Amino acid sequence: MKSLEQMREDLVSINISILDLLCQRARVALDVQQLKKKEGIPLFVPEREQKMLSELVSRNRGPFPDETIRHLFKEIFRASVSLMEKRTENAMCVSRSFRSQDLVIQIGDKQIGKDPIVIAGPCSVESAEQMDQIGGDLSRLGINFLRGGTFKPRSSPYAFQGMGEPGLKILKDTARRYGMISVTEVMDTRAVELVSEYADVLQIGTRNMYNYSLLREVGRSQKPVLLKRGFAATIEEFLWAAEYIVSEGNQNVILCERGIRTFERQTRNTLDISAIPLIRQMSFLPIIVDVSHAAGRKDILAPLGRAALAAGANGLMVEVHPFPPVARSDSQQQLDVGEFSKFLVDVGLDPRPVEEVAGLLTAQTHATRSPTQGASS
Amino acid sequence: MKSLEQMREDLVSINISILDLLCQRARVALDVQQLKKKEGIPLFVPEREQKMLSELVSRNRGPFPDETIRHLFKEIFRASVSLMEKRTENAMCVSRSFRSQDLVIQIGDKQIGKDPIVIAGPCSVESAEQMDQIGGDLSRLGINFLRGGTFKPRSSPYAFQGMGEPGLKILKDTARRYGMISVTEVMDTRAVELVSEYADVLQIGTRNMYNYSLLREVGRSQKPVLLKRGFAATIEEFLWAAEYIVSEGNQNVILCERGIRTFERQTRNTLDISAIPLIRQMSFLPIIVDVSHAAGRKDILAPLGRAALAAGANGLMVEVHPFPPVARSDSQQQLDVGEFSKFLVDVGLDPRPVEEVAGLLTAQTHATRSPTQGASS
Amino acid sequence: MKSLEQMREDLVSINISILDLLCQRARVALDVQQLKKKEGIPLFVPEREQKMLSELVSRNRGPFPDETIRHLFKEIFRASVSLMEKRTENAMCVSRSFRSQDLVIQIGDKQIGKDPIVIAGPCSVESAEQMDQIGGDLSRLGINFLRGGTFKPRSSPYAFQGMGEPGLKILKDTARRYGMISVTEVMDTRAVELVSEYADVLQIGTRNMYNYSLLREVGRSQKPVLLKRGFAATIEEFLWAAEYIVSEGNQNVILCERGIRTFERQTRNTLDISAIPLIRQMSFLPIIVDVSHAAGRKDILAPLGRAALAAGANGLMVEVHPFPPVARSDSQQQLDVGEFSKFLVDVGLDPRPVEEVAGLLTAQTHATRSPTQGASS
Amino acid sequence: MKSLEQMREDLVSINISILDLLCQRARVALDVQQLKKKEGIPLFVPEREQKMLSELVSRNRGPFPDETIRHLFKEIFRASVSLMEKRTENAMCVSRSFRSQDLVIQIGDKQIGKDPIVIAGPCSVESAEQMDQIGGDLSRLGINFLRGGTFKPRSSPYAFQGMGEPGLKILKDTARRYGMISVTEVMDTRAVELVSEYADVLQIGTRNMYNYSLLREVGRSQKPVLLKRGFAATIEEFLWAAEYIVSEGNQNVILCERGIRTFERQTRNTLDISAIPLIRQMSFLPIIVDVSHAAGRKDILAPLGRAALAAGANGLMVEVHPFPPVARSDSQQQLDVGEFSKFLVDVGLDPRPVEEVAGLLTAQTHATRSPTQGASS
Secondary structure (H helix, E strand, O other), X not given: OOOHHHHHHHHHHHHHHHHHHHHHHHHHHHHHHHHHHHHOOOOOOHHHHHHHHHHHHHHOOOOOOHHHHHHHHHHXXXXXXXXXXXXXXXXXXXXXXXXXXXXXXXXXXXEEOOOOEEEEEOOEOOOHHHHHHHHHHHHXXXXXXXXXXXXXXXXXXXXXXXXXXXXXHHHHHHHXXXXXXXXXXXXXXXXXXXXXXXXXXXXXXXXXOOOHHHHHHHHOOOOOEEEEOOOOOOHHHHHHHHHHHHOOOOOOEEEEEOOEOOOOOOOOOEOEOOHHHHHHHHEOOOEEEEHHHHHOOOOOHHHHHHHHHHOOOOEEEEEEOOOHHHOOOOOOOOEXXXXXXXXXXXXXXXXXXXXXXXXXXXXXXXXXXXXXXXXOO | OOOHHHHHHHHHHHHHHHHHHHHHHXXXXXXXXXXXXXXXXXXXXXXXXXXHHHHHHHHOOOOOOHHHHHHHHXXXXXXXXXXHXXXXXXXXXXXXXXXXXXXXXXXXXXXXXXXXXXXXEOOEOOOHHHHHHHHHHHHHOOOOEXXXXXXXXXXXXXXXXXXXXXXXXXXXXXXXXXXXXXXXXXXXXHHHHHHHHHOOEEEEOHHHOOOHHHHHHHHOOOOOEEEEOOOOOOHHHHHHHHHHHHOOOOOOEEEEEOOEOOOOOOOOOEOEOOHHHHHHHHEOOOEEEEHHHHHOOOOOHHHHHHHHHHOOOOEEEEEXXXXXXXXXXXXXXXXXXXXXXXXXXXXXXXXOXXXXXXOOOOHHHHHHOOXXXXXXX | OOOHHHHHHHHHHHHHHHHHHHHHHHHHHHHHHHHHHHHXXXXXXXXXXXXXXXXXXXXXXXXXXHXXXXXXXXXXXXXXXXXXXXXXXXXXXXXXXXXOOOOOEEEOOEEEOOOOEEEEEOOXXXXXXXXXXXXXXXXXXXXXXXXXXXXXXXXXXXXXXXXXXXXXXHHHHHHHHOOOEXXXXXXXXXXXXXXHHHOOEEEEOHHHOOOHHHHHHHHOOOOOEEEEOOOOOOHHHHHHHHHHHHXXXXXXXXXXXXXXXXXXXXXXXXXXOOHHHHHHHHEOOOEEEEHHHHHOOOOOHHHHHHHHHHOOOOEEEEEEOOOHHHOOOOOOOOEOHHHHHHHHHHOOOOOOOHHHHHOOOOHHHHHHOOOOOOOOO | OOOHHHHHHHHHHHHHHHXXXXXXXXXXXXXXXXXXXHXXXXXXXXXXXXXXXXXXXXXXXXXXXXXXXXXXXHHHHHXXXXXXXXXXXXXXXXXXXXXXXXXOXXXXXXXXXXXOEEEEEOOEOOOHHHHHHHHHHHHHOOOOEEEOEXXXXXXXXXXXXXXXXXXXXXXXXXXXXXXXXXXXXXXXXXXXXXXXXXXXXXXXXXXXXXXHHHXXXXXOOOOXXXXXXXXXXXXXXXXXXXXXXXXXXXXXXXXXXXXXOOOOOOOOOEOXXXXXXXXXXXXOXXXXXXXXXXXXXXXXXXXXXXXXXXXXXOEXXXXXXXXXXXXXXXXXXXXXXXXXXXHHHHOOOOOOOHHHHHOOOOHHHHHHOOOOOOOOX
């Protein structure tokens, strides 16, 4: 028997021979691909791979079991295929390898992807008065992005489904009045055109992240898209959903982490904080965090907001309502404007003392917080 | 101090007084509701509930803490509200309380909801030859329901997205030729009309279970709908999704459990077997199990199929392809017809010996299983 | 440029050369290992692998990127390592590759691993009367395995923790009186000896599946072990936990699937039905299903039991209590004996009509189900 | 029919009557309890509750269905029970209601629960040289807490299980030499005494969070306990596990969030960032975050660390190894000291420039990062 040293040298030289053959194989495979493209022959034919594997296994004399041989060659074949894919346009357009620099999305005179932004507003648009009240207060607090749902995806078909087009009009008017950017959800391919007429940013909700027809449709629109992560979507699936939009020509996608579904019950969802640095590493798209839906409760929004910004998020999304107890949806998790002004200070986005910030709010707002007008059972 | 016996008697009589008051309260609340309906006044006004809670808490002199008082009265108010809801049409139409008898859906001369059915066919329609081959073999095995995807929801926008309308035509022709019922997915509200022209059953895929616009749209169609459970949907959300369809007038919904997303990696999804008896208890709709997607592998389909039937499922769904290694999607989990014939025997749906069943398959089928024709790299 | 045909031939011959080198490499690696063993040199030294990878990458001239080269060689190295592991005793002793035939565990004149067994009894041993009552009824129903907890793992340290040794004595006496096999949980390494004196089968609960010290300790005992799957354990981790027991010399392990923790709320856990066929395929150990803990409710136990047996389970475990409403733990999910007798018929383990089976139960049992004796508030 | 106004007045007065009765009922129940305690009668007897429910339901004349009556009275009974529980010692000792002020744990001259701490060190103690090297470097970086595993819970019984007592001795010596606090895991009730002789802080690993015997045992020790959250434990279960320790007299518990098991694959676990503010709100115990195990990869540790501190964590735990590629466990996720010094700067715990901090590291350390010494295959 050889000495240990000799055997080690053997291993090294075998390794190098394998390396040479692998590279040689890759070059031939690239040539094949080039020829096929020129002649219009299908690039990948699984039967052929199967046949090659069968031949190799039939030649195997050990000591590896057949399944190991099959596994190793599948890895080798896959490496060749992904080499070809990288050479074609198949690589994800939303990945850092496609564009290394952060994308900054310009909407009017506002920017997303630079300084942290805050998108705030009620879960649902409910009336012109409600929106005027909240829009006024938010703009006085320096908020530039106004959200409000007009088409609401609700678990029950009998729950409030949103005001529809009249709500869109109210949202647009309010945003214009206060110089804000409006953000609202679109749920139906057929409604993309309508919603685009009114809204500045089209939101795709968590339930529609896998609605590929809708993703393509907003990809064909000119409006920036706020894409929420599906509550059971992997990060990879999330980026592929963005790719659906970008592949249609619309690169202005803002990603939004909003919590995933787990076994924990204290929060409505589990905020996947790791998704922020991972996505910033994998993609050039801006990513914000919807703290309201992640928590599903109001008492931990400020620490979650601080954590999101510390992890690298490009902004926050918060549900704020003039008087949350009467909200027609999500009444548990919406802040009132007083709470929201404190939130801004707590997360460090407003450097002034809480009292000063709260002082900006209107008298009406305070009034609504202790309702005395008659109400029915 | 009173004796234990005396104090117990006190508790009993207090209980009874509370009971009387609760019932009295409910009767008044129903009267209020009736009057409001007549006069067109909004039924539920949250501010009023808030106000009543505040008053009650202000009168609390202990020993319960205020939060307990608030909690108990919220429960009492909720009970009144749900009493009213039950009196209106708000109860789930898909629940057993609405219809106690199992729904049997009639399609041509086939029935779903009585004897177990099997829906089989390839993941994707790929060509007329492929469909003719599989359709012929499946019908010889006694299968009445032919599935085949023509619009495919894929994670990547660059993956094969299905043949579209030409595929629908192939599916319809094949089904007619072999006297089968065709089942195919629809992904876009705008495509419901088109797909309805060709298919006998409209499938809503797992990714679109929360696509409420689509659910409403198929609810307005005349075709039976196969609704797959979202892979992260609770059973309650699943039934609400069915409710969306039924609320538009289409009661012919076939539910399909297909596994949920968990931490386990051995299977692509975790088949939630408990969902079968629970749903059969909660709803009158038929429920089948898609074993192929639940497992994501071929080697445990028969035991899963047996378990599903034993748990009360009204049928099974299986992906079967003439030659799985060349399938354009889901190639890992599709059975070939030989394996499928064995599956039928193993789950007890074909009482004949395996050899006899396998003997029904065509020569062409066998030929394709050891391909010798040329193929490219 | 060469023709397509020529290039394909090149690919085939390169494949074969790679194959030859891989096999040659594996043989040298095995020789190295043999020599090292003889000379007592550590078998695996990660630095060396790192160094070899660095050398190979430094020689890479494309077209593969460096990371692909690193990936392919890691796969090749891992194949060699797992080849060595298979040659040594490192392969899992609980796997089918170690023993192809199903293990049948003999306890007295009873067998586990052949005909389906049923383990039944209360969550907790509470008194001699309770155990006598339940033991008598269960044995009249033909049940051979009596469970009863005496050391209870409870979320709160203030909840009932079990009777301890007096409970063990009661359990043993009851089992002897009715000719049954006793099963009870052990939670502490220091208690294994004590519990072994009384119980016929040692149970490791779901919370202790990762308690490796305890697993080793029961592995050193002579008693069969019932090992429950951790509620968040993968199937692989579950088998490794069994391996801990077997590696200490005790091969008599009965696996028990009891549901995993997911987002679904209708059931306490989600019964992972796929685990049954997978584990039966991977291991020779018997596996049973605890339907009570999987469901956490009583109304779907029979369909779950049928599904478990249909999927290949070697038996069922059910919580049965003389009068569940007064049970000191798990009162929601325990059956009374009347319900249990119906369960046995429903799952097909008792072929007699329900009335005949129920008629075997004692008068006392019936009495307890409509208690009239005084009770305190 | 009465007017709406009149009916509303009726509702108000009925509400107040119910309130009076509820309070009256609670006072009687408290009296009953006091009497029972004096006379040694069991406090809670479920049969009696059942009987009272049956009586109430039998008196129900509508309009509420029986199940609503049962539900409402169960809530009322539960309110009484929890009122009693609050009066006894049953409330969680680890909750804020028990102690409002943050707990600061003093170990030697170091404090946990005030300024953020960092616990660092290798996954496993491997040799005196390794520990001296890492201990020296860490102390030069200002780290006060040195971790190192000597009893390792591994999935496979054949994987490296830790050095045991010799490792404990090395850990202790190293910590003393550099004036650090040592932290190490204990897995077995029988080893608590031994480990306590050497270590300053006893760690309970994620796999043993439900090992209640072990929790009690460390609760009887005088050493502070670092309790890791089970990877599938709810926050409530986590706090109950701490309660097990505290209930034995040891209040010095440091909680440690380390990620939970979800469907996401990019990270080994999903860091549950919301757990930090929730636990700080619910309990006075300090809570730190183990970023290494949460991520299972090295490239996102700094943003996770920043997020944890921003969310209110009292410190961080990080795996650091002199030369990670040769680590005997967790080699993928351990930082080397150079990376760790950068981490400290990135999370804001070292205000100096990276270069200055890195300059503190020993020459040996740098040497090990480009190993040239011989190694075996």
